[in-house]
Amino acid sequence: MLYKYPLFFISMKKLAIMLAMLLMFSYIPYVKPAELQANDEAYGVAVDSNGDIVVVGQHEVSQDKYVMRVEKYGSDGILKWQQDYDADVLNVGKAVAIDTNGYIYAGGAIGKEIAGIPLPSTDYLIVKYDKNGNKIMDSYSTPSLREMYNKGFTDILNDMAVGDDGYIYATGMTFSLSGKNLTNIDFWTIKIDPLNLAIVKEHIFDNEIDAAFGIDVRDDTVVVVGSVGKQDINKYCVVKYDSNLNVEWAKIYYEQDKYSCAASDAVILPDGSIAVTGWVYMDDTSYDILTILFDKNGNREWKRIEGGDKKDDGLCIASDSKGNVIVAGYKTEGTVPKWYIIKYTKNGNVLWDKVDDVVGQINRIAVDGNDNIIAVGYEEIGGEHKYCIRKYSPEGELLWEASAGGEEKLEAYFTWSPETPTRADAIHFYDKSKGNPVAWEWDFGDGTKSNQQNPVHQYNNIGTYDVTLTVWASDGSKDSITRQVVVVNAPPYADFTYSPLNPVEGQEITFDASKCYDKDGSIANYTWNFGDGNIAYGKVVSHSYASNGTYKVTLTIKDNDGATKSVYKYITVNVAGENAPPIANFVVDKLHAKLGEEVSFDASASYDPDGNILFYRWDWNGDGIFDEEYTQPYATHKWLQEGTYTVVLQVEDNNGSTNTYSKEIEVKTYTTNMLIVTAPAKITLEKGKEKEIEIRVRALTDVSDVSLMLINKTGNITISLPSPFNLTANEEKVLTVKIKAQTSGVISLKAIGSGEESDVATVTINLEKGSTPSFTLPLLIIAVALILLYRRRCS
Known part of the structure; x- marks a missing residue:
């Protein structure tokens, strides 16, 4: 009865892969046979100009949640960073490409939802990262792009590449829906602008039932390969385009009328010839690896079949600098699939082949600048699929195996x-x-x-x-x-005040050092130098000046551990008379500044009791020389050397009298962020119930208008964040954050203030174990029927 649906004419092996994805997108936890097992699996790999390796695949966050995972490894196999895509709906990664600027494009599929309910329907997904793993943009978050990437009921991106023109090319398949039936599957190949991820060209290849699995781009040639189905026979399909996706030719190949075959991947060689690999169904028990070389006009030059009496499959293909062809996938030993790689010369002669000791399959390979082979896929361990990433020499020797799934x-x-x-x-x-x-x-x-x-x-x-x-x-x-x-020892802090602020000659001035303190002890001595040859001792002292002028008053304090600290201020003493001297004052936006950072000064609090202020003069380093003069009370300055600077403001009134005011500014080179966020690494919540957690934010310098921001989220999670606040240097604030979750997921938080931000603090949220609802009974029945059909055809 199932054969009335044209969907079932397609390759059952490839259909199983697609169904696995559809099952993930439809919340069906009850159907997870070995053939469709989907835990952690790497599907795509690319190598950048530095030899670093980027891998994309799927990661099982929880029993009902899968996300696209992107990882970057050094050429030595050490993990550099790992990013999981932050959408609220299910998504998986299938392919990855890197442009000449090091930007990373991860592609795959993302599930749709209506009113928060996931559907067994997907769209193409492309996410752009910089070389450090920071997400720049994605096709799902922008409504116009989301609509652009929606071609059919279900669209699955399977492979992608970067062209010499800098554009991104991707291919996969689009499922057409008529009524309640899936009626057709076609190739869908797109050309994408890397600057905004907009689709600039597209082509639908519609022969019969068509499924695209691989793409390669070289010069102005684009090649897409897959399978076409007709009369229950699947055939290799190779489509050659120009860079504008105009079809130059399409070739369909099969081994006699009774043998099905399907192409998985292709590579364009330097001379323009095209090598394609996949599988051929030879008899009732055997699948073999079928590799074909076509010339640039689509004429077949040679074919090679590798395999035995079991199920073997060529899933990916690449070439090295010498034009040799490398094919990888798996070979079955007994009942166990194992990693398999074979290397041909351009003429089809076998250089070497090896069945590796990894139980699983290679999904994609890439070749670096030294002709080393990087293979990615999965390894089956304890009944679960785990990321597996291996690097081989040009001769096939294992060089290293990276940590599985980022488990360093x-x-x-x-x-x-x-x-x-x-x-x-x-x-x-x-x-x-x-x-x-x-x-x-x-x-x-x-x-x-x-x-x-x-x-x-x-x-x-x-x-x-x-x-x-x-x-x-x-x-x-x-x-x-x-x-x-x-x-x-904590050095003591020195500061003082004086009164009156506008003294005249002969007037007694009170100097008060009550602002001084020692954080881990006490002040043992206060020494005053009034700048006119007089010295005094004590916390509070008095002094008068016989002559008018500007005097440098220095206070030196010593703590109980013998540490000293000095501070000085310039005091202007005016001639006694009818004119009242002006009063100088200013505020500053930060007392602790970074090297080269602009600091703002506001002297609008200065005033003249019996007139007005004409000039504001600024001495930026306390050397007694005023560097800048303004008629307005505002100024900015930045320092290019570390140190503690005494900033002196001199104001002059309309009668020519002056006065000064001083403050110290500390300038440092900070090697860490000025804001530090501390959060729990993992928390467990009861589904749908709110829980409070503590987040700590600390400032190393004065930072105003600090906000705790949610910058990343996976899963159905809501979080309430506190209002903005201010922090002084070395102050810490404990924040209470409320979290509610319907699914497991991850939240990423960052503190952002005026010109400062923290590193990202990541919190993994797990739900207490409970039941997961199925999606729909009809979909479950169809899925089980398809799985049984797949088993029957492949047994």
Whole structure:
């Protein structure tokens, strides 16, 4: 009865792949046979100009959630970064390409939904990242692009490439729906503008039942391969386009009338010939790997069939700098599929082949600048599919295997802030370990310990402490690291005020050092130098000047540990008379500035009691020379060298009297972000119930208008964020954030203030175990029927 649907004429093996994706997009947890198992699997790979490797695939976040995962590895196989696409609906990655500027384009499919209900229907998805893994744009988030990428009821992108013209080319298939029946499947190939991801050209190849699986681009040639179905026979299909997707020719090939075959991938060789690989159904028990070389006009030059009496498949193909052809996929030994690679000369002679020890299949391969082969796919471990990424030499020797699915080797590491703490500082320790640790133990070297991931600790004594962090992985393995933390004396803080602010000669001036303090002790001595040869001692002293003029008054304090700190201010003493001198004052937007950062000054609080202020003069380094003069009370300045600068403002009134006011500005080169966010790495929620968590935000400098921002989210999660706030240097604020989740997922948070931002803090949200509803009974019945049909045809 099922054969009345034209859908079933297509290759059952390729259909199984498509159905697996449709099942993922339709929330059916009850159907997960081995043939359609879908946990973590890599589908695409590309190599950039530095030899770094980018892999894309699917990652199972939870039992009802899959996302596109993009990873970047160094040429040595060490993971550099990992990103999961942040859409709220199900999505998977199928292909990846890298342009000459290092931008990464990850392609796949994303599920649709109506009123929040996922449908067994998908659209093409393309996400653009920079070389560091920062998402730039995607086709799903922009409504105009989302509509552009929707061609049929279900659209699945299977492969993509970057052309020499800089455009992105992608291919896959689009399912047509008539009434309640899937009536047709066609190739859908698109040309995409890399700047905005808009489709600039497209072509639908409609022969019978057509499914595209591979694409390659070289010079002005685009080649798409797949399968066409007619009268229950599947055939190789190769379509050659120009760069504007005009068809130059299409070739359909099959092994006699009774043998089905389907092409999986293609590569264009330097001379313009085209190598295609896939499978051929030889008899009732055997699938073999079929590789064909066509010349640039579509004439067949040679074919090679590899296999035995089991199920074997060529899933991907590439070429090296010598024009050799590399085919990969799997071969079945007994009942177990294993990774398989074979290398041909351009003439079709076998250079070598190998059945590797990996149970699973290779989905895609790429060749780097040294002709090494990078193969990606899955490895079956304990009944589950796991990412598998391997690099082989040109001769087929295994060079390395990358960590599966980003599960890096456990390696303990931590940092702390401030980097040079004092006894007065609450030191924030930050776990930076690799390999997803699940438990932590800190030994602070002073007899105290903690099991928090990111603890806060304060030392009572000056000294050098050996701090040890031990981390454990979920499998019980552990790793430790010890680093030395040097705790120093906190220098005292010096400042003073004086009154009156506009003194005249002979008038007694009171100098008050009550603003001075020592964070980890006490002030033992106050010494005043009034700039006229007189010295005084004490917290509060008095002094008068016999002559008018500007005097540099210096206060030096010493704490109980012997540390000293000095501060000076310029004081203007005017001639006694009828004119009242002006009063100078200013505020500054930051007292702690970064090197080269512009600082704003506002002297509008200055005034003249019996007239008006004509001039505002600024001395930016306290050397007694005024660098700039304005008639308005506003100024900006930036410093290009580190240091503590005394900024002096002099104001002059309409009678020629002057007065001064001073403040210190600290200028430093900061190697870390000025805002630091600390959040729990993982939390568990009850579905649909709100939970409060604590997020800590700390500033290393004065930062105003700080907001905690949600910058990434996967899953059906809602979060309430606090209102903006201000932070002074070394101040920490504890925020209460409310979270509610309908599905598991991940949230990424960042603190952003005036000119400052933090690193990203990521929180993984898991739901307490519960039931997952099915999508619809009719879809379940169809899925089971198709699986049974697939088993019957492939057994």
